[in-house]
Amino acid sequence: MHDRVSPPSQAPNMSPTMSPEAAAAWEKRFTAALAEAAAADPAHDILHVRRVVHTAKALCAVECGRLDVVLPAAWLHDLVAVPKDDPRRSSASRLSAEAATGFLRQAGYPAELLPDIAHAIEAHSFSARVTARTLEARIVQDADRLDGLGAIGIARCFATTGVLGRPFYSEDDPFCETRPPDDGLYAVDHFYTKLFRTAETLTTEAGRAEGRLRAEEMRRYLSALARELG
Numbered sequence: 001m002h003d004r005v006s007p008p009s010q011a012p013n014m015s016p017t018m019s020p021e022a023a024a025a026w027e028k029r030f031t032a033a034l035a036e037a038a039a040a041d042p043a044h045d046i047l048h049v050r051r052v053v054h055t056a057k058a059l060c061a062v063e064c065g066r067l068d069v070v071l072p073a074a075w076l077h078d079l080v081a082v083p084k085d086d087p088r089r090s091s092a093s094r095l096s097a098e099a100a101t102g103f104l105r106q107a108g109y110p111a112e113l114l115p116d117i118a119h120a121i122e123a124h125s126f127s128a129r130v131t132a133r134t135l136e137a138r139i140v141q142d143a144d145r146l147d148g149l150g151a152i153g154i155a156r157c158f159a160t161t162g163v164l165g166r167p168f169y170s171e172d173d174p175f176c177e178t179r180p181p182d183d184g185l186y187a188v189d190h191f192y193t194k195l196f197r198t199a200e201t202l203t204t205e206a207g208r209a210e211g212r213l214r215a216e217e218m219r220r221y222l223s224a225l226a227r228e229l230g
Contacts, residue, residue: 023071027075031075034046042159044081049075052143052147056071056140063204066135066136069113070120073120077124078092079099079100093123097117120137120141121140124144126198145201157195161190169188175188176189195215195218199212
């Protein structure tokens, strides 16, 4: 049997498992690292990270993934924050993977796990176009994408729209019935250009099940919005 990953105060060992004590100790370190790299974007703040971690843990338990890979990858997946409208946006996950690897190496995390952690971080992003090759990468990817769906996904969509200074919807055609959607112009268009498609990209069984529920929540929201707009 492999040893468990140890708390940061002890000599770390490679492991497919992680004790609750070790997880709690490492999570304090991850939180401290994030405090130094806080994102100004409310859609990618520490609350987003905590939600992704919560979902990743749940998916990991159901899918029988390696928590010692999933946990640091979920915590550190947005370690380098790049705004949505920044030309470097497609490099954000790679930059985060590099920064996370450096942090984990210096912190004494098991070196054997670092490549899989880095891959899970790099593959989580849509814009990076990196295929998730491991179960753990698929778990982190699904956890991050699920946070763009459902009630919280709607909140994040409009938060980002506010940061970018764009209108909520087109007055002439709010729901893209006679025009192609353009989320560079309107928030509601983002539902059609990306969010509903996101639900179709989830790859774990548990992630897909949750994604269907959240996509339905978004459809109900659009129906309510249409009724209110008249």
